[in-house]
Amino acid sequence: MDTNKNIEANSSSFDDIEEKIHANQVLYDQLHQSLVDESIAQVDEDERSGRHSASEISDTETIFSRLSNYYQANELFRYAIWGFGAVFLATTILTIIEYPLFSGSVKDDVGDGFMFGGSEPNWLDTFFHTFWWAVVTFTTVGYGDVSPETHLGKFLTIIIMILNLGIVTMLTGAVSSVLVAARLKGDDKLDETKFHGHLIIAGWNPAVQSALRLVEANEDSTSVVILINETEEEIIKRAISGFDRLDITHLSENFTQEGVLKKAYIEECGTFMIVPDESGLLPNEKPDEDKTVLTALTAKSILEDIQVVAYILDEEYISHLHRANVNEIVFPDEHIPHMLAKHVTDPGVPQLFDELITQEKQDKGIQVVPIPKGLVGLTHNKVSAYYKFKHKWLLVGYAIKKAGFSLEDQMGESGSPIIRDMIKEQLDGAGIKLSSDEHVIVEINPDDEYVIDGKHKALVLR
Amino acid sequence: MSVSASQIQKINYFSKVPEKLCSEIAEAVIEEKCSPGTVLLKEGEAGDTMLLIFQGQVEVSKNMMVKASSGFTMSTKSIIRLETTDPAPSNDPITQPTVSVVKAPAFGIGEFSLVLDDAKRTSHVTAMTDVKYGILSLEHFSRIVDKNPSIGGTVYFEVAKSAVNNLATATQDISNLTQAFFFALTK
Numbered sequence: 052m053d054t055n056k057n058i059e060a061n062s063s064s065f066d067d068i069e070e071k072i073h074a075n076q077v078l079y080d081q082l083h084q085s086l087v088d089e090s091i092a093q094v095d096e097d098e099r100s101g102r103h104s105a106s107e108i109s110d111t112e113t114i115f116s117r118l119s120n121y122y123q124a125n126e127l128f129r130y131a132i133w134g135f136g137a138v139f140l141a142t143t144i145l146t147i148i149e150y151p152l153f154s155g156s157v158k159d160d161v162g163d164g165f166m167f168g169g170s171e172p173n174w175l176d177t178f179f180h181t182f183w184w185a186v187v188t189f190t191t192v193g194y195g196d197v198s199p200e201t202h203l204g205k206f207l208t209i210i211i212m213i214l215n216l217g218i219v220t221m222l223t224g225a226v227s228s229v230l231v232a233a234r235l236k237g238d239d240k241l242d243e244t245k246f247h248g249h250l251i252i253a254g255w256n257p258a259v260q261s262a263l264r265l266v267e268a269n270e271d272s273t274s275v276v277i278l279i280n281e282t283e284e285e286i287i288k289r290a291i292s293g294f295d296r297l298d299i300t301h302l303s304e305n306f307t308q309e310g311v312l313k314k315a316y317i318e319e320c321g322t323f324m325i326v327p328d329e330s331g332l333l334p335n336e337k338p339d340e341d342k343t344v345l346t347a348l349t350a351k352s353i354l355e356d357i358q359v360v361a362y363i364l365d366e367e368y369i370s371h372l373h374r375a376n377v378n379e380i381v382f383p384d385e386h387i388p389h390m391l392a393k394h395v396t397d398p399g400v401p402q403l404f405d406e407l408i409t410q411e412k413q414d415k416g417i418q419v420v421p422i423p424k425g426l427v428g429l430t431h432n433k434v435s436a437y438y439k440f441k442h443k444w445l446l447v448g449y450a451i452k453k454a455g456f457s458l459e460d461q462m463g464e465s466g467s468p469i470i471r472d473m474i475k476e477q478l479d480g481a482g483i484k485l486s487s488d489e490h491v492i493v494e495i496n497p498d499d500e501y502v503i504d505g506k507h508k509a510l511v512l513r
Numbered sequence: 514m515s516v517s518a519s520q521i522q523k524i525n526y527f528s529k530v531p532e533k534l535c536s537e538i539a540e541a542v543i544e545e546k547c548s549p550g551t552v553l554l555k556e557g558e559a560g561d562t563m564l565l566i567f568q569g570q571v572e573v574s575k576n577m578m579v580k581a582s583s584g585f586t587m588s589t590k591s592i593i594r595l596e597t598t599d600p601a602p603s604n605d606p607i608t609q610p611t612v613s614v615v616k617a618p619a620f621g622i623g624e625f626s627l628v629l630d631d632a633k634r635t636s637h638v639t640a641m642t643d644v645k646y647g648i649l650s651l652e653h654f655s656r657i658v659d660k661n662p663s664i665g666g667t668v669y670f671e672v673a674k675s676a677v678n679n680l681a682t683a684t685q686d687i688s689n690l691t692q693a694f695f696f697a698l699t700k
Contacts (some may be wrong), residue, residue: 461692471589474693478693
């Protein structure tokens with residue numbers, strides 16, 4: 052009898068709860084619909100204004116600026132333009148000086164065929180005729196169908212031919228030097244415009260391909276990837292052939308060199324990832340992890356703000372990487388004991404991780420998504436409700452960009468101002484930054500009243 | 514002109530001392546005057562006198578090892594300036610202050626000399642304006658305290674308060690410096 056009552060009581064309270072949840076859902080839907088609309092409207096507006104400004108630049112202007120850029124960047128193009136100009140100038144001069152001679156021979160050579168001036172040759176015909184002669188002479192082809200007859204004409208031709216010798220030599224030299232320089236440079240200069248916020252992966256091992264597959268699956272992440280390693284081109288090509296969304300470029304060079312990193316526009320990159328490099332190693336050889344540390348140092352010396360993620364196999368290197376100010380260190384061995392132990396203490400947890408991490412598919416699993424502007428400043432329970440009811444995602448926690456430890460904040464107003472000032476002055480003078488690098492921390496399942504600011508991104512389970 | 518009891522009472526260490534006894538202290542104080550730039554106390558020197566600044570502005574500074582472009586050098590760093598308000602300094606300071614200026618009716622400096630024989634001066638004190646000040650020696654002061662033990666209690670309480678405050682600040686300074694030290698080491 053008692054138990055029956057209990058069940059009854061329980062069921063009635065379940066009804067209550069259900070009612071409440073439903074009421075909440077309606078409330079949240081109403082509450083957040085406006086926010087959702089607002090944030091979407093904001094995004095639309097941003098896009099529109101971006102497109103508008105792009106169309107303002109006229110087509111001719113872009114062609115002209117492209118040509119001038121090309122002219123400045125390409126030595127060969129420059130020489131060709133000047134060579135062509137020289138021939139054109141010579142032709143003009145010769146046409147003027149030897150007009151009677153060339154205009155006379157036009158009719159003999161061309162006969163009754165097509166002429167600009169109809170039946171009688173005009174100046175354009177003469178010019179073209181002379182131009183033909185000039186090109187034939189300049190290229191050292193020398194048909195001989197047209198040739199100067201007067202002594203003056205021959206004399207001028209001698210001068211032109213001698214000058215031509217120089218010009219041809221210069222042109223040949225220029226062409227070959229440009230080609231040689233290109234070969235020396237490896238002339239695979241990448242197109243600057245698309246590299247911004249891209250992912251650079253230095254080093255190659257099988258984990259890279261799997262990592263790329265996960266990056267490919269998340270449509271919000273960058274699509275531009277540069278791989279730097281000296282693994283055989285064939286292997287890389289095979290490994291990266293299956294990707295549709297990703298635009299992958301391979302630089303087959305030594306990634307420890309500053310010049311190579313700069314070629315990959317490391318200053319502009321979103322993430323610089325260093326992995327144990329197995330390029331050219333035999334199966335029983337271990338990757339050289341000194342290279343990882345060295346590369347991290349090089350990257351940080353190019354620009355302190357680069358987000359560097361290092362994957363390391365040997366624990367010994369962790370402290371070195373910390374010293375190199377690497378933002379995130381991935382050390383897989385760290386997770387293994389936990390996984391093993393959890394099989395004993397909490398069976399199911401390792402399987403959950405398996406499911407979440409290794410089985411990640413497109414639009415499934417744990418992902419970081421930006422929080423709509425309208426939700427910034429609200430509390431965790433509201434944001435969580437937004438994801439729950441709007442997208443049916445479970446909000447697990449937040450990834451927060453933190454400025455890192457700051458000595459200035461730490462000292463605050465304590466102690467005497469003179470000592471604080473002296474510390475700042477002296478550390479500044481010694482080139483030591485008063486704060487550590489920005490890094491990402493996670494806040495998992497915070498209190499309901501936890502307030503979200505602009506630096507938060509949502510970790511959701513989709 | 515001798516020092517009056519009301520002048521003595523303006524100094525925080527003596528503020529709780531009854532006027533009658535203040536006049537007794539006033540009698541023991543020797544009044545002096547100095548021009549800007551005069552060094553009143555020198556860091557590291559032993560002293561058995563306390564200075565009572567009645568009028569003017571003084572700068573407190575310390576010798577410190579600092580890193581300059583040419584390596585480490587010893588330089589004198591200003592820490593604070595003290596200025597009287599009752600009366601205010603009679604002329605402008607010779608240099609503009611680079612540190613904060615603390616104002617009070619009148620100041621007592623070198624107060625540790627009232628506690629310790631031959632207390633070492635902890636910092637330099639330099640006159641920035643014309644300064645009117647009085648000198649109170651430990652010898653005179655102890656004689657007064659011997660006669661009127663109640664003075665000792667109130668004055669030494671104020672001295673102890675200032676010493677405790679200094680100690681708290683110094684502890685914070687050490688903690689700041691230690692942090693900065695580790696910060697510099699780990700980079």
